[in-house]
Structures are given as C-alpha cells and as structure tokens.
Amino acid sequence: MKKQLISVVIPAYNEENYIEVCLESVLAQDFPKNDYEVIVVDNNSTDNTASLVKKRFPQVRLVTEKKQGVVFARIKGVAEAKGEIIAFIDADSIAPKNWLAKINKGYADKRTVAVGGTLIYEPKKGFIAQTERVINFFYHLSKIPPGTNFSFKKEAYQKIGGFSQKINMNEDLYLALTLKKIGKIIILKDNPVITSSRRLLSPHFSWFAYRSLLNTLSIYFFGKSIFFNFEAIRNNSPSVKKIINTLKGLDKQNWPFFKDNNYH
Numbered sequence: 001m002k003k004q005l006i007s008v009v010i011p012a013y014n015e016e017n018y019i020e021v022c023l024e025s026v027l028a029q030d031f032p033k034n035d036y037e038v039i040v041v042d043n044n045s046t047d048n049t050a051s052l053v054k055k056r057f058p059q060v061r062l063v064t065e066k067k068q069g070v071v072f073a074r075i076k077g078v079a080e081a082k083g084e085i086i087a088f089i090d091a092d093s094i095a096p097k098n099w100l101a102k103i104n105k106g107y108a109d110k111r112t113v114a115v116g117g118t119l120i121y122e123p124k125k126g127f128i129a130q131t132e133r134v135i136n137f138f139y140h141l142s143k144i145p146p147g148t149n150f151s152f153k154k155e156a157y158q159k160i161g162g163f164s165q166k167i168n169m170n171e172d173l174y175l176a177l178t179l180k181k182i183g184k185i186i187i188l189k190d191n192p193v194i195t196s197s198r199r200l201l202s203p204h205f206s207w208f209a210y211r212s213l214l215n216t217l218s219i220y221f222f223g224k225s226i227f228f229n230f231e232a233i234r235n236n237s238p239s240v241k242k243i244i245n246t247l248k249g250l251d252k253q254n255w256p257f258f259k260d261n262n263y264h
Contacts, residue, residue, distance in 0.1 A: 003035065004035075004083070004084040004085050004104070004107070005035060005036065005037065005082060005083040005084055005085070006031075006035065006036040006037075006083050006084075006085045006086075006087055006100055006103065006104065006151070007036070007037050007038075007039060007077075007078075007081030007082060007083030007085070007086050007087065007154075008026050008036060008037065008038045008039065008087045008088075008089060008100070009039050009041065009074065009077030009078065009080075009081060009086060009087070009088050009089075010022065010023070010026070010038070010039065010040045010041065010077075010088075010089055010090065010091050011041050011043060011070050011073035011074055011077065011088075011090065011091070012040055012041065012042055012043065012045060012049050012053075012073075012091040013042075013043040013044065013045055013049075013068075013070075013073070013232060014045045014046060014047045014049060014232070015045070015047075015049050015091035015092060016045075016047045016048040016049045016052055018091050018092040018196065019040070019049055019052065019053065019091040020052060020056060021094060022089065022090075022091050022092070022093055022094060022095075023038065023040070023053070023056075023057050023060060025094045025095045025096075025097075025099075026038055026089065026095055026099075027057070027059070027060075028097060029095070029097060029098075029099060029100045029101070030097045030098050030101055031098075031100040031101050031104070035104075036083070036087075036100055037061065037081070037082060037083060038057075038059070038060045038061065039060070039061045039062075039063060039077050039080055039081060040053050040060055040061070040062050040063070040091075041063050041064070041065050041073040041074075041076050041077045041080075042062060042063070042064050042065070043065050043068060043069070043070070043072070043073040044064075044065075044066060044068055049091075050062060050064075061080070063076060063077070063080050069168040069228075069229070070147075070168060070171065071163050071164070071165060071167060071168040071171040072165070072168075074088065074147075074163055074171065075162065075163050075165070078154065078157060078162065078163075081154065083154065084153065084154055084155070085103070085104070085107065085151055085152070085153060085154065086151060086152055086153075086154055086157065087100065087103055087150075087151035088147055088148065088149075088150045088151065088172075089148055089149065089193060090147065090148035090195065092148075092195060092196040092198065093148045093149075093193045093194060093195040093196070094193060094194040094195075095193050096191070096192070096193070098191075099117075099191060099193065102117075102188055102190070102191040103115050103117075103151045103188075103191070106151075106186055106188060107153070109184065109186075111183055111184045112153075112183060112184045112185070112186055113152060113153050113156035113179050113182060113183030113184060113185065114145065114150070114151060114152040114153070114156070114176065114179050114183070114184075114185040114186075115145075115151045115152075115185075115186055115188065116139065116143075116144075116145020116146065116149055116150050116151065116176075116185065116186070116187050116188070117145065117146075117149040117187065117188045117189075117191035117192055117193060118136040118139055118140070118146075118149065118187065118188075118189055118191070118192040119132065119135065119136060119139075119146055119148070119149060119192055119193060119194075119195050120132065120192045120193070120194045120195070121194075121195060121196075121197040121200060122194050122195075122196065122197060123197060124197070125197070125201060126201075127200075128197050128200055128201070131200060136189075136192075139187050140187050140189060143176070143180065143185045143186070143187055144172075144173055144176045144177070144185075145172065145176060145185065145187060146172065147171070147172035148193060148195050149191070149192070149193045150172055150175075150176070152175070152179060156179055156182060156183060157175075157179075159182060160175075160178045160179060160181070160182060161178075162175075163175055166224070166225065166228070167219065167224075167225040167228075168225070168228045168229060168230075169211070169212065169215050169225060169227050169228060169229065169230045170212060170215045170216055170219055170225060173215075173216060173219055173220075174219050174223070174225075177219065177220065177223075202231075204231060208230060208231065211226075211227045211230070212230075214226050214227070215227050
C-alpha cells in the first residue's frame with residue numbers, strides 16, 4: 001500500500017478542559033511520527049485553549065479561524081493540511097493507540113474515499129448506553145461517519161467541493177453524503193473513539209435532537225440545512241478525570257493512560 005501522510009485536524013472552541021487529553025492520545029499513536037501531523041484550529045476561544053496548546057504541545061500546528069462555526073474551523077483545517085488523508089477528531093474525544101493505523105489500512109481498497117469509526121460515550125449515565133448503541137447502528141447502516149471519527153482523501157474532498165459553508169449543523173452528514181456519490185465509505189466498528197457525553201446530558205438535548213433530525217432530513221432530501229447554529233455545550237461538562245478513570249476498565253493495550261491528576 002502506498003505510504004500516505006495523514007493530517008489529524010482538531011477544531012476547538014473553549015476546550016481547555018478537554019484538549020490536553022485529546023492531544024496526548026493523538027500524539028501517542030502506534031503510527032510512525034513522520035507519517036502524520038496534528039493541527040488544532042482555534043475557533044475564537046476565549047479561554048486558555050490556544051495558550052495551552054502552544055505551551056504544552058509545540059509539535060502541534062496551531063492555526064486560527066475567525067469565522068465562528070465548526071464548519072469554518074473544519075474548512076480551515078483541511079486547507080492547512082499537508083496530508084493526502086484528513087482525519088477529524090473533536091477536542092473532547094480520546095483516540096485509541098491504533099486509531100490512525102486502522103484508518104490507514106482502511107484505504108487499501110482504491111475505491112474507498114472515506115473511513116470512519118464508531119463512538120464510545122463517557123460517562124454513561126441514564127440512557128447514554130442505549131443511545132450509543134442506536135447511534136453506532138445508524139453510522140454502520142448508513143455509512144455516515146460521525147464528525148469526531150471521520151477521515152477522507154483530500155483529493156476526493158476537493159473533487160466534490162468540500163464542506164458547504166451554509167451547513168454548520170450536521171456538516172459531517174452533508175460531506176459524507178456528497179463523498180458517497182464518488183466512492184466508497186467504510187465504517188470500522190473496531191476503531192471507536194471515546195467522546196464526551198456532555199451534549200447528551202445537557203437539559204437542552206431534546207431541542208438539539210429535534211433540530212438535528214429536521215436538519216438531517218432536509219440535507220438528505222434537499223441538500224440544504226434548516227438550522228445553521230447550535231448551542232456549544234461548555235458548562236456542566238463531565239470531568240475529564242472521570243472519563244479517564246473509565247478507561248481503566250477497557251483494553252489497556254489500545255487506550256493510553258495519562259497523568260489524570262492534571263485534569264479536572
């Protein structure tokens with residue numbers, strides 16, 4: 001298989017409580033260091049996100065996107081990327097050590113234009129476990145990867161015109177549907193990332209889910225979104241320390257353990 005550079009892109013808006021552990025997981029990959037780069041796109045953070053990345057992770061490329069919205073941060077990240085493969089993970093997520101290696105193998109079939117994976121929501125409270133199963137079943141059945149575990153060939157991205165600047169909510173859905181028109185998308189069930197369940201635990205989740213469903217239907221049938229903005233959940237966030245403690249019950253070969261006393 002041809003050697004390809006992978007660009008890991010992490011959009012970030014006020015993620016000082018999460019991004020450190022995310023970056024540690026990405027930088028701890030069982031993958032040749034010269035075969036991937038890491039880019040954080042700071043989307044107008046007002047907390048210490050940018051300064052933390054700059055101070056703690058000098059090997060990470062920090063860029064800024066002034067247009068507010070995750071779609072603009074994603075577009076900026078792809079534009080800055082040097083890799084043939086773009087891999088997105090969100091700042092509140094943690095990658096297993098073999099995440100990039102499995103993504104890379106997923107492109108063995110030349111017809112493949114995108115490789116995604118599933119999600120593990122933490123912490124699991126109330127209905128989270130059931131929701132996780134339903135959401136992952138949807139990803140597998142539809143071949144629509146989640147934005148926080150989504151990779152694609154940059155050449156294919158450019159061919160379809162990339163993200164739509166008019167779609168900020170469910171922008172990952174729009175991109176996947178467009179990519180499917182020109183190639184194959186695969187979902188790796190054995191390559192999940194851990195992601196915060198903070199949105200699912202928000203008191204406003206029902207309203208978000210309702211709008212997201214309407215957006216999904218509108219994008220699927222008409223290629224347009226109804227709602228552009230969505231609430232950024234940054235308060236009532238489950239602590240990173242609790243999430244890391246949960247990792248100790250998982251496969252220790254795949255999940256790196258961090259100095260969790262640094263997190264709160």
